[in-house]
Structure formats: structure tokens, C-alpha cells
Amino acid sequence: xxxxxxxxxxxxxxxxxxxxxxxxxxxxxxxxxxxxxxxxxxxxxxxxxxxxxxxxxxxxxxxxxxxxxxxxxxxxxxxxxxxxxxxxxxxxxxxxxxxxxxxxxxxxxxxxxxxxxxxxxxxxxxxxxxxxxxxxxxxxxxxxxxxxxxxxxxxxxxxxxxxxxxxxxxxxxxxxxxxxxxxxxxxxxxxxxxxxxxxxxxxxxxxxxxxxxxxxxxxxxxxxxxxxxxxxxxxxxxxxxxxxxxxxxxxxxxxxxx
Amino acid sequence: xxxxxxxxxxxxxxxxxxxxxxxxxxxxxxxxxxxxxxxxxxxxxxxxxxxxxxxxxxxxxxxxxxxxxxxxxxxxxxxxxxxxxxxxxxxxxxxxxxxxxxxxxxxxxxxxxxxxxxxxxxxxxxxxxxxxxxxxxxxxxxxxxxxxxxxxxxxxxxxxxxxxxxxxxxxxxxxxxxxxxxxxxxxxxxxxxxxxxxxxxxxxxxxxxxxxxxxxxxxxxxxxxxxxxxxxxxxxxxxxxxxxxxxxxxxxxxxxxx
Numbered sequence: 001x002x003x004x005x006x007x008x009x010x011x012x013x014x015x016x017x018x019x020x021x022x023x024x025x026x027x028x029x030x031x032x033x034x035x036x037x038x039x040x041x042x043x044x045x046x047x048x049x050x051x052x053x054x055x056x057x058x059x060x061x062x063x064x065x066x067x068x069x070x071x072x073x074x075x076x077x078x079x080x081x082x083x084x085x086x087x088x089x090x091x092x093x094x095x096x097x098x099x100x101x102x103x104x105x106x107x108x109x110x111x112x113x114x115x116x117x118x119x120x121x122x123x124x125x126x127x128x129x130x131x132x133x134x135x136x137x138x139x140x141x142x143x144x145x146x147x148x149x150x151x152x153x154x155x156x157x158x159x160x161x162x163x164x165x166x167x168x169x170x171x172x173x174x175x176x177x178x179x180x181x182x183x184x185x186x187x188x189x190x191x192x193x194x195x196x197x198x199x200x201x202x203x204x205x206x207x208x209x210x211x212x213x214x215x216x217x218x219x220x221x222x223x224x225x226x227x228x229x230x231x232x233x234x235x236x237x238x239x240x241x242x243x244x245x246x247x248x249x250x251x252x253x254x255x256x257x258x
Numbered sequence: 259x260x261x262x263x264x265x266x267x268x269x270x271x272x273x274x275x276x277x278x279x280x281x282x283x284x285x286x287x288x289x290x291x292x293x294x295x296x297x298x299x300x301x302x303x304x305x306x307x308x309x310x311x312x313x314x315x316x317x318x319x320x321x322x323x324x325x326x327x328x329x330x331x332x333x334x335x336x337x338x339x340x341x342x343x344x345x346x347x348x349x350x351x352x353x354x355x356x357x358x359x360x361x362x363x364x365x366x367x368x369x370x371x372x373x374x375x376x377x378x379x380x381x382x383x384x385x386x387x388x389x390x391x392x393x394x395x396x397x398x399x400x401x402x403x404x405x406x407x408x409x410x411x412x413x414x415x416x417x418x419x420x421x422x423x424x425x426x427x428x429x430x431x432x433x434x435x436x437x438x439x440x441x442x443x444x445x446x447x448x449x450x451x452x453x454x455x456x457x458x459x460x461x462x463x464x465x466x467x468x469x470x471x472x473x474x475x476x477x478x479x480x481x482x483x484x485x486x487x488x489x490x491x492x493x494x495x496x497x498x499x500x501x502x503x504x505x506x507x508x509x510x511x512x513x514x515x516x
Contacts, residue, residue: 047332050309070337074305077355078336079328082405082413086359090411096361096389097335101344102354103398131354134396140361140389147340153348155340 004136004175005034005246008164011041012184013243014080023182024084026247028091033136033175035167036095037144038084039160043075044068060219064119064157072157076145084143095141100124100148101155103131106163108148108156122148122156124163127170161223165230172234179235181223182243187254188224190215198241198252204228207256227256262394262433263292263504266422269299270442271501272338281440282342284505286349291394291433293425294353295402296342297418301333302326318477322377322415330415334403342401353399358382358406359413361389364421366406366414380406380414382421385428419481423488430492437493439481440501445512446482448473456499456510462486465514485514 007027013019027036044062048055048071056063064072081097088095100106100122108122132142144167146160161181168179188210190197202210207228210216216224227238239245241253265285271277285294302320306313306329314321322330339355346353358364358380366380390400402425404418419439426437446468448455460468465486468474474482485496497503499511 047309051305052308073340074332074336076336077340078332078334082331082335082357082359085357086407086413087411089359089362089407089409094362094389095359097355097357097359099340099343099355101340101347104347104352131352131393131396131398134392135389138389138392149344149347151347153345155344 001176002174003032003178004171005030005032005178005180006037006164006168006171007034007180007182007246008037008039008160009182009243010039010160013182014038014041014043020084021087023243024087024093025091026243028088028093030246035132035142035144036084036088037146037160037164037167038076038080039146040072040076040080043080044072047071047075058116058118061118061121062157063117064121066120069120069155069157073147073155077147081143081145088141088143093141094139095143096135098142098144099155100144100158100163104128104151105131106148106158106166107151108158109150110154110156120154120156122150122158124148124158124166127166129170129174133174161226165226165235168230168235169233172236177235177237179227179230179238180246181227181238181240182245183223183240185242186252187241188216188220196252199254200252202254202256204258224256231256231258259434260432261290261436262429263288263290263436263438264295264422264426264429265292265438265440265504266295266297266418267440267501268297268418271440272296272299272301278342279345281501282345282351283349284501286346286351288504293390293400293402294342294346295404295418295422295425296334296338297404298330298334298338301338302330305329305333316374316376319376319379320415321375322379324378327378327413327415331405331413335405339401339403346399346401351399352397353401354393356400356402357413358402358416358421362386362407362409363389364406364416364424365409366416367408368412368414378412378414380408380416382406382416382424385424387428387432391432419484423484423493426488426493427491430494435493435495437485437488437496438504439485439496439498440503441481441498443499444510445497445499446474446478454510457512458510460512460514462516482514489514489516
């Protein structure tokens, strides 16, 4: 079975030009088929402030009104995505930028309003890998930003962790998919104050007992839920940790397998 | 020989949501292989004003400092390109957005400083059609914005008319290429005050005599120079006029052939 790495990076890399530069150098060297997914970091908030547009967040999630969608589209699909693509090209990695609208790759629907109206936020409905499967064997590396579309002309702001998981699941039918979530920690920590207390391997049983012990809490919960969601849908392996888990064989990180 | 239409649209369509919507509906219906190239219209200037960034123009050309490049990248590759891609998808046209960095399609070099320093403006050096030739037969429609890269990680602001001409030339080896420049007039006019005085056909001989008569002047000169540049490099046909030349068989426009 063909192997495919899907790598998601977030604010700790994107917001630091030196870190980003270093990461993209290493990412370019990774052998085999790969897809990069990036979040937006602080850029959308920075631009909103410059433009005098109010930033509304509820429980850490951005409320996307029309003005905010414009800002998100400009920063995610414009500035960040194209900066990454150009830098990957400079490192010999033939990158091609995507939103979910490009090639109709990720269809979503506007999140239904329950207690909170998230505005133009998208929940993924369908991933079409046809275009990507055309590009990957030709040594093209797709680079996804956190935007999808509804098929009726509307772009939708969509969580980058979710996009990475949904891409991984869509490819899991035909590929041995490894999903890497890069963030600022070494993985799941037994003691949040001790960066070396990494839980190296987690399976469903351990996950449930760690949940019961209260070790998985706060920001880690949605991240780990994404991991297990992917695993339940045939993704072979999910790793969380610092980006160096991809290229430094001495680094510690958490590997999650069923 | 395979036929390929390359269509360039500018501010008169992009800056008017109704016009853009209508154009994209009609463009989606065009049969056969096609590529869309779009300029930026007034969007970059509007965003620069909102952000308090000074807009510098010399002889109608934007001086692209680093701040301006960010603005141009956000509006051209972000807002406009993705709005167009999402709307084409809604019309059943499987669009995929590109800068010249994506798929390493258009390499450029920073314009050398002579009398004027245009900043981060790019002159096209090389067009690589490999990725595009992979996509076109699979019913994907590439949508280019007016950005290229230098291969060393630097994005460069590049004239959209030039991008359309260079793409047309690169494809002319393998395809029968028709290049369409859509703008606000019916084509080359004998009398600028009479919109119906369209010169229907222009060849090199007539071009030279019209030049001598002073009928080609001002904004038309660079546009026609682009047309003849493309023709001299094996592009089969160049048409200039209102966008309806593409879909309204009764419309008048100028066809340029050697």
C-alpha cells in the first residue's frame, strides 16, 4: 500500500518566520508522498486589528462574519499559503496551494446554529481526492489552508486540525496514512509541568483511563478527539508532538494507534 | 491540435460583483480546455487605504515594496482568486487557483532597476506547463492571479496581461491557443468616442499603419504590444474586446492575427 504523510502545523511555527523557514527546509526533505495543512496563527487577528475589524471569539473559536471571512481568506489562502508555497519551491519541493474550493477538494456546510452562531464556519461534508491523487504521484505536494466551500459559491472557515483529519480519512481507503499534528509540546504529557513526561504510546484503552484520571484536559481534548476520530476511520497512525518528530530520530512524541 | 482558450479579465469585471458573477456563469459554459487569468482591480488599493499603507504608482504601474507585496498577495491570491474559484465551482466548473509559485508554473526575476525601481515586480523568465497539462485533460480549469516567484522564495507582483501572454506562448508549442483580453471597450476603436467604430481585424501591416496614424495610443499601446508579442511566438489568435466576445455571437470585437 502506498504511504502518505499528512502534516499539520499551527501558530507556533507559522507565527515565527525563523521556525517556519527551518520547518519548511526539513519538510521538503521528507521522502515519499506528503500533504501539508496549515492553520492561520495570529495573522487574521493582526490584520483585523489593522483594519479596525472586531475579533469575536467564543470558547477559542473565531466567529466568522462576512468581514472576518474576507480577512481569513486574505491571510490564510493569500499571505500564509503563498509564502509557504514559494518557500517550499525554494527548497526543491514542488508545492501547490489549496483551499477546499480548489479542485472541489473539500465540500462543507455552514455549521448549524445551536447555542452559538459561528457564522461562516464550515463542517466538512465530503473530501474529493481525485485531483490530489493526480498530483501526488507526479511529485507535487499539496498545501492546504483552513478554508472549505459549500459548493454554492460560499467559502467557509474550517478548523485546520479537522481538515488534516478529514484528508487523512479520505486517503485511508487507498493509502497507508500517517497523520502528524505538530504543536508546541512534546506530545501528551503525564505532568503538564514536565515537558519530558511524554506518553510515548496511546491506544484506545489507555486513552479512556487517561481521560478518567483527568490527564487529558483543556486544549488537548479536541486534539485527541481528532486523533481517535481519524484512527476509527482507518487512518493507520497519528502522531502528536513538536515538528522535529518528523525529522529528528531522537525526539520524543506521542504515537496514537488503536 | 488541441485547442486552448486563455482568457484574461481585469478591473471592469472584478470590481463589480454582478459583472463578475455573470461573467463566471458564462465562462463556466465555455467548452473545451480553458485557463482564466485575473488582474487585481482596485482591491489592493482599497486594502492599502484601510491599512494606512501608502500606494505608490508611477506611469500607471504599482511600486511594490514589502508591505505592498503582502497586500497584493492577500487580495490577488486570497480574496479575489478564491472568490472566483468558489463561484466557478458553484457553476460546475472545476477550478483550481494558481500563483506562479504553485506547481512552479511561472518563474520570474525581480525587474532590474533602471530609471525606476518597481520593487518586488517580476519579469517572467520561464513558464512550466507540466502541472497544467496534467490538470487540463482532467477537466480542471486553472485560475491564475497576477503573482509569480523567483525560485528563491520571493513572490513577485506581475502584470496580469503579461501572465496571460506568457502562458499562451508556453502552450503554443502543443496547443492551438486563442488568447482573449477582456476589457471595458469593444476592442480597438478607429474613433475613441465611437464605441461602434471597432476595427474587426488587425494584422501586422495594419498595426503599423494604425500606429503611424496615431490611432493606437495611450492605454492601448501596451495591450496591443502584448498581443503582437504573443502572435510572434506562435499563439494562433488574439482577441480584445468586452467579455461578451466569448459567448455572444453578435458582439463586435477585434481579432488580431499575423
